[in-house]
Amino acid sequence: MPSLERGEPKVRIRPMADEDVDSVLAIDRKITGKRRAVTYTEMITGDLGGVLALSLVAEVDGEVKGFILARRVYVGEPPAEVGLIQILGVDPGYQRRGIASKMVSAFLNACRVKKLNAVRIMINERDSQLQGLFEHLGFRRGELIDYTKSL
């Protein structure tokens, strides 16, 4: 990673495309440290294929090192059409370089252009680092409560 060691990386944010699936999964595997059950085929034919319109990747020197998976959803009462960030991931070797901020800023601009009302994300209450990042980017704690049932 010579360019990183010398200073600011050359980060290019662009819309996610089908051919990014391998890179996205590779980053997920790096973060988790293992291969997961999500397969290439599922990502193409399934969820990722359905969210490409709003999803982004960040390239550093031409290689995908970060991604945002997002979709357009209706939430709240009365329902409002918003951009929901489902997953934000940055290659562990490229974290703390401002890549996540650049991707979120680009995502906000894309949602503004598409005339969505807001952008939302769910963050673990113990993840103060991610909360700090989004607060710094102008996000505020919302009024939605997440309910979960484990089987």
Added chain:
Amino acid sequence: MSATEGALNLRRMTRSDIDAVLDIDRKIGGGRGLITYRDMVAVDPGGALDLSFVAEVGGKVAGFILARLTYAGVPFVEIAIIQAIVVDPDSQRRGIASRLVNSLLGYCHAEGINTIRAVAEERNADLKRFFQGLGFRRSELINYVKTFEA
């Protein structure tokens, strides 16, 4: 026996239910529905990731739950997300919403999908009570939002 008094039947949603779903949505919205045909095409009823169910009363669709399989978080976790639960006003207060959620839970259990999620407005006490009554608990996730000025 009228349609609103008939037997209740719950089943997976299919593409042929799209018109009935849009009709109920429009009925609730007073003629202006929130869900569009394009939205329903995106839902892909009966597709690989769709987990939606309909409730029929007397053979007519009287309610539905829109839910889908998704992957969220880092690392990815497979979860079922409840996107909407809608019951025809003429068939409300018959336990149909609960039956729809329980159908989804049963299906997820059979398919090995172990986590089901839904969101509710902080001030919507009825909806919060509804989910809590079905065994849902407040998660560790908190919601952050950035609203665009009009």
